[in-house]
Ligand code: SF4
């Protein structure tokens with residue numbers, strides 16, 4: 049059976065398991081399939097083991113009593129569960145946020161609003177010539193990005209693949225593992241200030257002098273040779289620039305001289321799914337307050353927590369105790385916390401209520417959205433009844 | 448840590464005595480690296496006490512040959528992230544598997560040279576590698592495109 053890997057937003061669709069071996073998944077993806085039975089969560093209320101229904105009832109009770117509840121996480125679950133989570137947030141008149149508020153949410157939002165032309169990874173494989181990896185090192189977190197979709201595969205209009213039919217550009221603050229691959233037909237630009245490079249692209253496109261004119265000149269000339277070029281933007285781009293508008297302007301300017309598309313580099317398996325689902329509902333991709341009817345920095349889960357604005361949190365499929373700085377995550381101890389997770393995460397260990405769930409893509413199916421916006425249907429290896437959809441539905445009904 | 452025939456040659460007796468079946472010590476060095484000869488084939492090295500130090504050095508140097516596949520390709524699994532670059536770039540795969548590895552997917556042929564299993568690359572059919580056998584060419588494509596230096600070749 050051919051499976052889809054939920055390990056990252058590449059959602060690779062060629063994974064299979066035979067005689068106990070996992071084929072084609074990268075190291076990160078393999079962990080999910082090979083170790084899914086390990087470290088499983090058990091239903092708990094106040095540290096005592098209970099059955100799942102009791103844990104769900106207790107969760108409902110906490111949420112009903114809360115004055116300022118927030119829902120957080122949801123990047124590794126399916127769209128179907130994300131929708132119900134948004135319903136729950138709405139019913140509670142509370143806050144909802146995912147990891148994208150400190151990841152690539154802003155870039156996804158720009159794409160969803162049509163502020164930059166975008167395309168799919170399948171189109172990239174078949175047509176793209178210049179590939180720019182800006183502020184991202186897919187090596188660790190999106191391991192197969194280059195081999196499956198961009199630089200290495202041979203495509204319809206790029207039959208010789210990386211050999212001759214692609215031009216790779218890597219922009220980073222250090223010589224990353226991806227930068228090392230930029231050898232023949234390639235450029236690596238080490239930047240201290242991304243804004244200066246953005247500025248150089250704009251100036252050179254206008255025929256003016258600029259700091260990075262030499263490299264940028266070569267890249268723009270290569271772009272002009274093709275009818276399809278693409279920029280993948282990552283965290284380095286987001287944090288390297290104070291103002292994303294400058295970057296959007298640059299993409300516009302480049303499109304006056306050659307077709308250049310933009311795709312967010314990538315993230316957790318279904319982060320883009322969360323962004324799109326919330327966007328469809330309220331016109332924003334993350335950090336949303338139903339009470340205020342708007343999105344804002346102050347509604348990011350980390351800010352709410354830091355400023356002690358919430359008294360209860362429903363945390364789905366993410367581990368803030370592990371991933372957030374201690375001065376932020378330690379505040380979880382002061383509020384009521386409900387964790388819905390397949391694994392006994394660090395956060396689950398300190399939570400008031402733990403509801404064990406199924407692993408999306410392995411024990412339950414559903415829809416996820418790839419980094420480029422393509423919707424993918426996941427089929428599970430085995431079906432587990434108590435999954436995120438079941439749990440969130442029960443909570444919704446209970447409210 | 449690439450091995451080269453010159454370094455091996457320097458430690459051989461350099462007498463061109465032909466006892467190993469080769470015309471020169473230099474050609475013996477080449478065959479050693481290609482695993483067509485074994486160090487023991489150089490009789491003087493073992494029989495004459497004065498070569499003992501050199502012999503020990505050679506044995507040390509040639510140790511990695513034992514862990515390498517016959518093409519001289521060594522994968523360090525602890526470094527491999529399973530990115531699949533090597534699988535997709537291998538020219539043999541591109542030719543034989545136009546719908547699989549050539550377009551970025553996992554191999555769809557039964558006997559690929561390299562395949563990602565359990566998250567890391569495994570060498571499963573080295574006979575198909577261009578570095579193998581009589582008409583070998585010194586292909587380095589997979590190593591050149593490995594982001595983590597997980598692939599090495601004995602000869603460098
Ligand atoms: S690149 Fe991502 S989706 Fe593909 S196998 Fe690795 S973790 Fe899974």
Ligand code: SF4
Nearest residue numbers: 463464465467472489
């Ligand atoms: S047997 Fe040893 S010394 Fe004699 S030719 Fe061969 S390598 Fe040289």
Ligand code: SF4
Nearest residue numbers: 537576577586588589
């Ligand atoms: S050396 Fe060449 S032929 Fe052999 S596995 Fe590597 S890329 Fe393929």
Ligand code: SF4
Nearest residue numbers: 527528530531533593
């Ligand atoms: S290119 Fe290197 S890291 Fe990637 S799969 Fe091959 S050996 Fe592993």
